[in-house]
Structure formats: C-alpha cells, structure tokens
Amino acid sequence: MAKEKRDNQTEKLVLEAAMKVFTQKGYAAARMDDIAKEANINRALLHYYFRSKDKMFDLIFEQKVKEFFSGLGQIVFSDRKLEDVIREMVKHEITLIVANPYLPLFVLQELQQSPERLLNHAKASGMSPNLILKRFSVLVNDAIRSKTINKIEPGQLLINIMSLCIYPMIAKPVLKSVLELDDKKFDNMMAHRIGQVSEFILLSIKPTSK
Amino acid sequence: MAKEKRDNQTEKLVLEAAMKVFTQKGYAAARMDDIAKEANINRALLHYYFRSKDKMFDLIFEQKVKEFFSGLGQIVFSDRKLEDVIREMVKHEITLIVANPYLPLFVLQELQQSPERLLNHAKASGMSPNLILKRFSVLVNDAIRSKTINKIEPGQLLINIMSLCIYPMIAKPVLKSVLELDDKKFDNMMAHRIGQVSEFILLSIKPTSK
DNA sequence: GTCTATAGGGTGATAGAC
DNA sequence: GTCTATCACCCTATAGAC
Missing domain, CATH: 1.10.357.10 (Tetracycline Repressor, domain 2)
Structure with missing residues (x-):
C-alpha cells in the first residue's frame, strides 16, 4: 500500500511539485532535488518520468501560459x-x-x-x-x-x-x-x-x- | 594605455556590466563569466574587486531598490x-x-x-x-x-x-x-x-x- | 592589477541492482 | 517503478606567477 497504489498518480504528484518549485523559484534557481523533496520522491525518478529538467519545465510552462x-x-x-x-x-x-x-x-x-x-x-x-x-x-x-x-x-x-x-x-x-x-x-x-x-x-x- | 588607464574605472565598469547581467537574467541565472565578458575582463578580476557573487549582487540590488x-x-x-x-x-x-x-x-x-x-x-x-x-x-x-x-x-x-x-x-x-x-x-x-x-x-x- | 590554472562543491543525468 | 551510486559537467572561488 505504501509503495504500490501510486503508479500513474506519481506523475501527477511530481508535476504539481515541479509546478510549485518552478513557479516560486524560476527555472534557473529551481533544483531537481527541491522538486523531488517536494514530491517525497527520489531524484532519479524525476528523470524516469520526464527525461530532463527542460522537458519538465516546458510541460509546465505551456500549461501555465494557457x-x-x-x-x-x-x-x-x-x-x-x-x-x-x-x-x-x-x-x-x-x-x-x-x-x-x-x-x-x-x-x-x-x-x-x-x-x-x-x-x-x-x-x-x-x-x-x-x-x-x-x-x-x-x-x-x-x-x-x-x-x-x-x-x-x-x-x-x-x-x-x-x-x-x-x-x-x-x-x-x-x-x-x-x-x-x-x-x-x-x-x-x-x-x-x-x-x-x-x-x-x-x-x-x-x-x-x- | 591599454592596460593602465583603468584602475578605479574598472570597478565602475564591472558594476555596470554586473548590473546589466543581473537585471536581465536574475541572480540564479547570471554567470560570473557573463559579467566578465560583458566588462571585457578576466573572471578572476571580479573576485579581486568584489570578493564574491553575493557581495556584488547585494551592492547592485541595494542601489536598484533605492x-x-x-x-x-x-x-x-x-x-x-x-x-x-x-x-x-x-x-x-x-x-x-x-x-x-x-x-x-x-x-x-x-x-x-x-x-x-x-x-x-x-x-x-x-x-x-x-x-x-x-x-x-x-x-x-x-x-x-x-x-x-x-x-x-x-x-x-x-x-x-x-x-x-x-x-x-x-x-x-x-x-x-x-x-x-x-x-x-x-x-x-x-x-x-x-x-x-x-x-x-x-x-x-x-x-x-x- | 591582471592573468592562468586549478581546487572544491554542486547539479543534472545515467547505469544498474532490486 | 524505485532506489543507490556515480559520472560528467559547470560554476564559484582561490592560489600563485607575472
């Protein structure tokens, strides 16, 4: 229950965490580690879900502009x-x-x-x-x-x-x-x-x- | 004439360059190298004049708030x-x-x-x-x-x-x-x-x- | 004062075990 | 899917020659 129920919820969780960190600190000052901690997740997992910091950022930025x-x-x-x-x-x-x-x-x-x-x-x-x-x-x-x-x-x-x-x-x-x-x-x-x-x-x- | 007339002019030159880079990129994204290039100066010299990036920033930020x-x-x-x-x-x-x-x-x-x-x-x-x-x-x-x-x-x-x-x-x-x-x-x-x-x-x- | 070289720490990204 | 370990790079800062 602790490690299983997540699956595709994790992706959403991470995006929310990234959104928070990116919007508060801006791209340059945001740390992958900040996002990982905010989402209570391992740093490596961020790259598993979204190849790179850039990719993550683009995703969020586009949504926010909308x-x-x-x-x-x-x-x-x-x-x-x-x-x-x-x-x-x-x-x-x-x-x-x-x-x-x-x-x-x-x-x-x-x-x-x-x-x-x-x-x-x-x-x-x-x-x-x-x-x-x-x-x-x-x-x-x-x-x-x-x-x-x-x-x-x-x-x-x-x-x-x-x-x-x-x-x-x-x-x-x-x-x-x-x-x-x-x-x-x-x-x-x-x-x-x-x-x-x-x-x-x-x-x-x-x-x-x- | 190329290497001498500067002296205390350099300090002013560097501050102007730093101001430009910091204000355009923000603290986190600003690179000491950007500032050095903007001022046509060696990176190490920045630290000679202003010990650290932080010190430089504070100086400029204070002035800009004023x-x-x-x-x-x-x-x-x-x-x-x-x-x-x-x-x-x-x-x-x-x-x-x-x-x-x-x-x-x-x-x-x-x-x-x-x-x-x-x-x-x-x-x-x-x-x-x-x-x-x-x-x-x-x-x-x-x-x-x-x-x-x-x-x-x-x-x-x-x-x-x-x-x-x-x-x-x-x-x-x-x-x-x-x-x-x-x-x-x-x-x-x-x-x-x-x-x-x-x-x-x-x-x-x-x-x-x- | 100005430069080159390099130390030292941090950060994004990947490999590989589980 | 999730983790640990680690690589490779970048960036600030300093040491030391000139």
Missing part, C-alpha cells in the same frame, strides 16, 4: 455589454491570480528570456492574445460610437485592466510591507479589489457630460 | 495639489522605467525570494515606502474632504498608480506581441502612456456631480 490567457477569450466573446465584460474580466483575472500567486511573475519572468514561446503556447490554447484584443477593440469602439463611454484607445484600456489586476500580486512583498498586511489580510485586500478596480475603470471611461 | 523608491518621496512631499502630484508621479515612474527596462522585474523577482531585504534597503534610501503612503494618504483624504475628488481609499489609489505605470514594462514581451509593436514603437507607446495614464486616473477620481 491558464494565464484562456478564460479571457470566453468573456470577451460573450454577448454582454462592455461594462459587464470589464467587470467579468477583472473578476476573472484577480480570482485566478489570488488562486495562483506565483503564476504571473513566473510567466512574465521566463517570457523575458524567450519571448517567442508566447505565440506558440498562446495559440495552442485556441485563443490568441491578438484575437482577444481585436474583439475587445470592437466592443470598445462600438461603445465610444454610441456615446456609452468616453473616447479611449482600446489597447490602452486593455493594458490598464491587466495592470490593475495583475501587478498588485507581483508586488505582494512590497505592498505587504507598505500597507502593513499579513498574508491573510493581503488576500482580503485583493478580493476587495475586485469591486474597487471595476469601479475605478468604469468611472474613468464614463461619459463626462451625460 | 532607484525604484527614491524620487517618489520628493514628489509626494512637495506642496503641489493632488492632481499635479499624480501627474508628476506617473511621469517620474514611467520615465524611470523606460530608462531601466529590466529594473522592475528584477527587483520584484528577487524580492519574492527574500522580502525582508526591502525594508532595510528602502529605509537606507532615507524615504521609507510607509512614509510615502502616509503622506499620500493625507493628500488624498484632504482632497476628498474638500470635494476635489471622489471618495477612494488612498492605498488603493496608490496601488493603481503604480500598477498602471510599472506593469506594462514587465509585460513587455506579451504586449509587443499582442499590439504588434517593435522595440522602438513600444517605447513610443510607453511615452504616450504618460499622458494617457494621468488622464485615466484623474478622470476616475474626478467628482461625478460637479
């Missing part, structure tokens, strides 16, 4: 009006990020080293970032034309939304210190931001002269 | 009205970051590994992040009381400002791909954002019923 981008597509391509789309985007992004605190920094860090990986992986997720922008632009420009919102460049607005959702978690150590929060209070603050950020954005694009 | 935080203090403690303070903050942050593209990701990445370093270094810069927040809160709360702006939590507003300025550079590879920009156009876009972001923020906090 997580990072997918979901947005569904929201943007729904038939909701812009205001609700924005609310949904903010809620989706912040929720995802609170559940995966190390994800954004990890993805962005590794992406600097080899930016070309982005396109491949994102496309493999069935929803390219470009498509999302194109659709979002249509929504924004329609809203501008119908005077539902103020004039704003769709690309800038999209950047603003992402920034407001993602950056705070990346800067967690700074913010914890500056705002004098412990981990629990920090998470509460992030949840609180779902409403705050939506309001902040919607107030900004609301037509000035009603 | 860059990251200083300047904000002067702006916040000036006598300008909130609107101008915000404009100045945005301009200062984006300008600093465009000039040091790898700085934010580097600082934030290394900060995750050892968050406690933040307080020491930030305080050593003579302007603790906490002080900045305290002062900023006074400005915001005064403006709220005098109906100059809408009600908003000062901490949230500060986070928003930082997010909108810093995140885009961290996500540069993603944005270049999504917005289909080359390096030159990306820098132009960031410069363009100085005005865009200021407007975005000020519109959001502007009193609704004038």
